[in-house]
Amino acid sequence: MADSTPRFSAQDVTVVFFLGGPGSGKGTQSANLVKDYGFVHLSAGDLLRAEQIREGSQYGELIKTYIREGKIVPMEITVALLSNAMADSLATAPPPAGTKARFLIDGFPRKLDQAVFFEKTVCPSEVVLFLDCPEEVMETRLLKRGETSGRDDDNAESIRKRFRTFVETSMPVVEDFEKKGKVVSVKATGTVDEVYETVKTGIEARGVHPR
């Protein structure tokens, strides 16, 4: 199985998890956060899609099937991809002297065991940003995105399965972090700019300021 042992110290990084249903706007808002707050954006889904098509990957077929079915890929694979991407970023683009690298981990953790495993073996999260969005809105956005995204899972059937996984498996992660007082919850139905204003207010209240 993939090796997820980190090649860096948890002391050198700040991790913000970015959660929300499929199509809630995580990728869109991440671009803003990178620009203003100096985050390195790591999308678990993007890393899995890149691994799926990487020549020589032993996980290509497995990842393809899991993503199309809206299921959660076994966590060892995803955590190894994230941990390696963090180490690569620290090696190639270290943060300014005297500051910690900031990682915005988008679309992860989606299952309780992933959250526990990542926080134990890689690094605890500082804040959990959650985009709260009704299914009807997410569905409309995803079907529109599907016209151009080329993604295997932006079709009505996969979307239905992803919603189910989100409600049954991923919402319990958000609820668990909520009990720990870590969640900044943002209503995601406004315009991109309106949502971003609320995101900024929320994370700045948790001590994350522009960089």
Ligand SMILES: Nc1ncnc2c1ncn2[C@@H]1O[C@H](COP(=O)(O)OP(=O)(O)O)[C@@H](O)[C@H]1O
């Ligand atoms: N606030 C918004 N209002 C309208 N459309 C949005 C908004 N935020 C994102 N979108 C669009 O909805 C789709 C899904 O957004 P995306 O950021 O890819 O979501 P996620 O990363 O959570 O799956 C994209 O096509 C994006 O352009």
Ligand SMILES: O=c1ccn([C@@H]2O[C@H](COP(=O)(O)OP(=O)(O)O)[C@@H](O)[C@H]2O)c(=O)[nH]1
């Ligand atoms: O930690 C993760 C993140 C994503 N995925 C898979 O990747 C898909 C797409 O996730 P992504 O975050 O790219 O898109 P979203 O569903 O949020 O639009 C999910 O449905 C899962 O099948 C996964 O297995 N583990």
